[in-house]
Amino acid sequence: MNGKRSTFLISALVFGFAFLYVPILLVIIYSFNEGKLVTVWAGFSTKWYVSLFNNDGMIDAAWNSLRIGVMSATLALALGTPAGLVMSRFGRFKGRTMFSGMIAAPLVMPEVITGLSLLLLFVTLEQLVGWPAGRGLSTITIAHTTFCAAYVAVVVQSRLSGMDISVEEAAMDLGAKPAKIFFVITLPMILPALLAGWLLSFTLSLDDLVIASFVAGPGSTTLPMKVFSSVRLGVSPEINALATLIILTVSIMIVIASFLILRSERMRNRAANGSDA
Amino acid sequence: MSSDKLTLKQRFDRWMIKHGRVLVIGIPYFWLFLFFLVPFLIVLKISFSVAEYAQPPYTPLFEWIDEGITITLNFGNYLFLLSDSLYATAYLNSIRIAAISTIITLLIGYPMAYGIARARGSMRSVLLMLVILPFWTSFLIRVYAWIGILDREGLINAFLLWTGIISEPLIMRQTEFAVYVGIVYTYLPFMILPLYSTLEKMDVSLIEAALDLGCKPWQAFVKVTLPLSMPGILAGSLLVFIPAVGEFVIPELLGGPNTLMIGRTLWNEFFANRDWPIASAVAIAMLLFLVVPIMWFQHIQTKQEEREQ
Numbered sequence: 117m118n119g120k121r122s123t124f125l126i127s128a129l130v131f132g133f134a135f136l137y138v139p140i141l142l143v144i145i146y147s148f149n150e151g152k153l154v155t156v157w158a159g160f161s162t163k164w165y166v167s168l169f170n171n172d173g174m175i176d177a178a179w180n181s182l183r184i185g186v187m188s189a190t191l192a193l194a195l196g197t198p199a200g201l202v203m204s205r206f207g208r209f210k211g212r213t214m215f216s217g218m219i220a221a222p223l224v225m226p227e228v229i230t231g232l233s234l235l236l237l238f239v240t241l242e243q244l245v246g247w248p249a250g251r252g253l254s255t256i257t258i259a260h261t262t263f264c265a266a267y268v269a270v271v272v273q274s275r276l277s278g279m280d281i282s283v284e285e286a287a288m289d290l291g292a293k294p295a296k297i298f299f300v301i302t303l304p305m306i307l308p309a310l311l312a313g314w315l316l317s318f319t320l321s322l323d324d325l326v327i328a329s330f331v332a333g334p335g336s337t338t339l340p341m342k343v344f345s346s347v348r349l350g351v352s353p354e355i356n357a358l359a360t361l362i363i364l365t366v367s368i369m370i371v372i373a374s375f376l377i378l379r380s381e382r383m384r385n386r387a388a389n390g391s392d393a
Numbered sequence: 394m395s396s397d398k399l400t401l402k403q404r405f406d407r408w409m410i411k412h413g414r415v416l417v418i419g420i421p422y423f424w425l426f427l428f429f430l431v432p433f434l435i436v437l438k439i440s441f442s443v444a445e446y447a448q449p450p451y452t453p454l455f456e457w458i459d460e461g462i463t464i465t466l467n468f469g470n471y472l473f474l475l476s477d478s479l480y481a482t483a484y485l486n487s488i489r490i491a492a493i494s495t496i497i498t499l500l501i502g503y504p505m506a507y508g509i510a511r512a513r514g515s516m517r518s519v520l521l522m523l524v525i526l527p528f529w530t531s532f533l534i535r536v537y538a539w540i541g542i543l544d545r546e547g548l549i550n551a552f553l554l555w556t557g558i559i560s561e562p563l564i565m566r567q568t569e570f571a572v573y574v575g576i577v578y579t580y581l582p583f584m585i586l587p588l589y590s591t592l593e594k595m596d597v598s599l600i601e602a603a604l605d606l607g608c609k610p611w612q613a614f615v616k617v618t619l620p621l622s623m624p625g626i627l628a629g630s631l632l633v634f635i636p637a638v639g640e641f642v643i644p645e646l647l648g649g650p651n652t653l654m655i656g657r658t659l660w661n662e663f664f665a666n667r668d669w670p671i672a673s674a675v676a677i678a679m680l681l682f683l684v685v686p687i688m689w690f691q692h693i694q695t696k697q698e699e700r701e702q
Contacts, residue, residue, distance in 0.1 A: 125511065128504035129520065134529050135501070136581065139538035141546065146541065154541045199421035202697070209418065218425040220691040222486035224632060226639020226683070228498065228656045229676045233432030236673070238448045240435050262428040265421065277698060294413060316529075323531045326641055330663070340533050347533075347646065351541045359534040360654060366529050374522065 131196060140363060154351045164357040171354065174342055176245040181322050181339040184253055188260035189317035195261065196268025197306075203269065204276040231330030234259045238331060251333035258322060259331045264317035267371070271316065275309035276302075305384075308377040315373055319366060385389035433680070440673035441466045449693030451670050470674035480675065483653040484682070490569065490644075490654065491637035495630050497660035498584045501577065502629065506588035507618075510595075521589065528582035535579050536646050541621055543571050543647065567649035575643040584629040592618075624693060631690040635683055638682070 150159030168174060199219060210245075216305050222230065238248055248255055283305075287297045303310075323342035332341065346352055399407070442451040454465075474480045509520045527535065542548045543566040550562040565571055595618070603613040641656035648654070655675065662672040 122511075125504060125508035128501075129508040132501060132505040132581075133523055135578065137576070139535065139542060140527065140530065142541065143534065143538045150683075153546070155543070155548060194426050195421045198417045199425075202418050202421070206414070206418065211422070215418075215422055215425075216695055217688075217691050218422075218429050220694045221687055222429060222688060225688055226636055226656060226679065228639050228641050228659045229436075229680060230429075230432075232659065232672055232676050233436045234428065236435045236439055237428070237432040238671070243449070258428060262425065265424065269421070273698065277641070293410065296410060301683060319529050319531075323533060325533055326660075332683055343533055343537070344642075347537050347540070351537075351544065355537065359531070359537065363530050364577040366531075367526060370522075370526060370529055 143356050143362045144363065147353065147360040149353060149356075151213045152353055164353040165361075168354050168357045168361075173337075174339075174354075174358070177337050177339045177342040180253060180336060184256050184260060184328075184338065185318045185321040188264055188321045189314050191257070192264035192268050192317040193310060193314050196265040196317075197272050197310065199265060199269035200272025200276060201302070203273045204241050205281075219269045222263040223270065225263075227324070227326035228330075230263065231259070231327040234262070234327065235330040251331055252336040255331045255333070256328050256336060256338065257325050260317075260321040263327070264320055267320065268310075268313035268314055271309050271313040272306060275306050279305060308380050311373055311377065315369060322362075367392040428513065436673045438469055439670055440677050442670050443467050443469065444668045444670050449669065450667055467643075467670075470670050471678075473671065474654050474674055474678060479653070480655075480658065480678075483655045483658045484678070485639045486653050487640075487655040488682070490572060490576070491634050491640075494573050494580070494637055495634045497573065498577050498580055499626065499630060500632050502581055502584035502588055503626075506585045506592055506625075507586070509589055510592035511620075521615065524582050524585050529701055530577055533642060536575050536643055539571065539578065539647060542568060566647060567652075569648065569652055571647035572644050572652055573652075575647045576633075576637050576640065579643065580633040583632040587628040588622065588625040590702070591622045595621050625696065628690070628693050628697070631693070632688055635686050635690065638683060639679060 120338055148156055148160050148162065149157055149210075150161035150163070199215075203216060203219065235251075238251060241247060242249065248258075284301055287301055288294075292300070323340060324338075325344050328338050329341055329344075332338065343355060343358065347355055439451055444450055445452055506525075509524070510525060512520055539586045540547070544550070545562050545564065545566065547566065549565065550559075553559045554562065598619050599621070600613050603617050604610065608616065610657075639656040640654060641660050641661075644652045644657050645660075657681070659672050659675045662668050662675060
């Protein structure tokens, strides 16, 4: 009976992971296809990568996306870290329910609503106070920072909740100031979560099509917007090549990051065990 | 030390101790308030105005006439939404498609999450990593991957024609079926992760006890495992359902011209018809429907945090 159940679970896992990975693998394989048709394998070629790198519009859009991604991930970290800290360490305060609502809601809010509402905010602000003058990279950065900050807050909060509070309390008993406790004790301990939060924000920003389309202006076309307009017409081998590059970059980044996180955790465990002994 | 002989640093420290807490709460609070909450009020405001050829393309709601302020509320946009059956169809379609996709995602995700939670140590982290990795890979590219598979000249049709099972290519892309595939595919990790985290924390001895007391395995599952994993089921389902209702990219790329969904309608009102007030009214109507699931989601999140602390 147990055997039957584990057979079921194993086949569920095998089918599930095949479902998740086969489409991605096909995109990677067909990016090396010589021919233009998806279904016909016409031999190995890297010519689509060459034509991708000669596509100036695509390269410009990629630069825009990278700049927005780095800026908004960094800003989201600066805003999301205190937000996560507040949620897990500050106890009750006036307006806490609304605060937690403003952190949870961006995670599930349909993107068309977020995009439209931010655009209307920018237009209204421009009418009232003259800022932001026009729309472009800066408005996209603000939009991305807002929803990425919510993700960072959740990551930081869950890290802090799983963390031993006694070290911070000991430091407080010994008379350390709150700011010092945060920078000397809490920050180093949540460093892996901060790295994860930054990377998550960066990839979310790099990937966003809908919100960016609403708040973009002339000359601020991002990579997803470029991809979307060419994908609407069907499969293109150049997009396959781009997709392969994105998938490879992200996978390498994730593997390195999880290696770093694992190592820091192992070192912390060793330190903790050492002090116990 | 007398208080009038404080150095600048001491003054700063005192100020920080007094106001630091407010500052740490205030900065993210202000940002989210300005860029997340206030925009909804503006959408609400503009949904009551009339579209016109101007910059920006809607009439002002408040007007200064003879040192008095007049407010012109225009319910026309909402009446229009009610009168044209296109919008009602798009709404009901979105809710139906999102609900069915959520159920399919749950049926695929639950056994996977269970399998991962019951896997041995090192295997478990590898499997978890394999679930998270696609979540990090571009959403747009994952939707795009299915165009090449489901298309008329796509890989499934090519394979089936080659084996001789079919003689005419199947129409799969630009159907509702393709939309289900797209939603289930892209949102599956969102379902698995919360399910995994509740199933992993579950005490296995409870199931063993149920089995020892004579429950059949399926009874133990229905009576013990399923109720205990309910928080994960709810969190995962809401994480799939709410964004799926407003999904734009998937119906646009995989659905046909007849696959009406509300996110697509909003997009077209805004970008094609340039009717900002109608687009705002559509957004408000969608929010009114989603506010209950969103608050439910927040409630589950808060309860989970309290349990962790």
